[in-house]
Amino acid sequence: MSGNSSEPDPSFEERLRAARQRQGLDKPIVAQAAGDKSGLGFGLRAGMELVAAELVAGVIGWGLDRFLHTLPLFLVIFVLLGGAAGVLNVMRQFKRADADRLQTPPRAD
């Protein structure tokens, strides 16, 4: 058994993986990763990024205006910047998802 210990290992690992897949034991992690990227969750996250950036920018602009007594000025500027920052966030999210998708197949093997 110990004489050719390197030989049975790969086949055992293979059979173990196949058995685990059959029993549905290996699925949860795969399903989680897939659920993270597919459809609704991904879209909701993108929407959340847009709203969050706009919110932060709005608060900064409003705060500056309140501090400097220039009410609409900085609010207007920062709301526009916030929109840009939100789009930037969503772009980064998509870029990350692309990178993950390109990376995942070798890792799954």
Next chain:
Amino acid sequence: MADGGSFTMHPLEQFELHPVGGALGRSVNFTQANLFMVVGGLLILALLVYGTRTRATVPGRFQSLAELLYEFTHSLTIDQIGPEGKKFFPFVFTLFVFVLMGNLLGLIPFTFTYTSHIAITGALALMVIIMATVVGIVYHGFGWFSYFAPEGAPALLMPLIVMIEIISYLSRPVSLSMRLFANMMAGHMILVVFASFAVILGSLGAVGLLGAIIPFAVNIPLVGFELLVALLQAYVFAILTCIYLHDAVHLH
């Protein structure tokens, strides 16, 4: 909502905080949120201590669970941050397990979901972003601020880009905390709404009782869906923490 006024829907009532622990709890404002945070922490501790107690080669149920949790978070941290991720593993593991336990505890009836409060998710997200900022400054010193000024951008656009990058950076804790809190709150509200439909319809007599089966049947898969959301949101929280730490360590 019902005509008789005997039962009304209160989907938000479950998120109200009440002091627990008698006079002592009232005096320090120890609410059920605090209670369940303590319970969650103790449960995690119990699982890890009890699970790894025997250190068997062939793990039992609890050791399996503890090892799975540990290894899953470990590979997540290393994969996302790189070899430097080892240093941040305790932080990410604590966050992940705390959020996961909060999400899962909340699914048990008569418990409180502490992750459904923006105060708690906001505090966690603030901790993450302060940590990432401090780590970035420690690793790169003053050079960390170049994070806000991507190279190759025209000098004319620099002020605009820097502003946008700063807003984008500051929006991270907001979206991080809002995502978790909104998901947990919305899910628990939907559960209450459908459960209330069932009760209201059920109070209308025989026909109503028959109709009450439908919202009740909807609630069953919803609980399963909430279980998925609980796991997924904890995972997303942990992975985003890792991504932010990765940015702090590697500057993109």
